[in-house]
Ligand code: APR
């Protein structure tokens with residue numbers, strides 16, 4: 042049995058013994074749904090930096106949105122939104138684990154809505170979602186289609202204010218209630234399953250420190266700063282790995 046098979050076996054038995062798993066995910070769980078992640082080569086950062094000749098952290102910031110809304114919505118439509126993307130085996134396996142009562146919550150940094158699309162009911166979206174949009178003047182709510190169908194800057198039908206996605210840009214704060222819920226879920230978990238994230242962005246990455254157990258699993262293609270704290274580290278594709286683990290556990294997904 043090769044090293045990967047042995048690790049899949051170990052993860053399958055850890056999952057079988059767990060009763061309260063929390064998954065912590067990043068953009069790497071959506072690359073097998075053909076959504077590029079942020080920091081890998083050919084990722085969103087590389088694309089928008091090349092296109093707009095600005096550092097990604099600046100383009101994706103609140104002050105840049107305020108100063109250049111037309112550029113914000115241009116890169117949003119071209120590089121951030123994938124409305125036809127479908128959940129892959131990484132998302133589907135987490136939905137199955139919630140369905141059979143083993144997974145209590147997905148805490149995600151992703152804004153692509155794929156965990157909800159896969160069927161997970163309890164999802165903490167630390168960085169919000171592209172599927173929720175609102176008028177910055179009157180608060181009127183809009184869906185993603187409204188933003189995508191607008192010619193350039195989406196304007197509120199009620200008051201003419203700019204309609205923006207409910208996502209956390211650089212310089213913006215995470216939602217207090219979402220943070221509290223995510224922290225509580227992680228504190229009460231008996232296993233933390235970290236998938237597809239570089240764990241490079243705070244405060245999101247810091248949430249894994251709420252975990253009190255030792256069953257930390259990381260499934261990530263590249264190295265992360267927390268690899269040393271993982272009881273089980275699998276450097277492989279999340280979707281492929283979770284498909285193999287679900288089959289090993291004989292869990293329909
Ligand atoms: N399977 C496993 N890991 C993968 C896969 C895959 N199929 N594809 C990519 N990865 C890994 C990459 O190796 C990388 O370490 O996923 C990680 C993705 O890291 P980032 O691109 O930095 O994405 P993320 O960690 O979600 O970024 C956090 O930064 O830009 C902000 O708000 C944005 O939520 C985002 C946050």
Ligand code: ZN
Nearest residue numbers: 176179197200
């Ligand atoms: Zn309005």
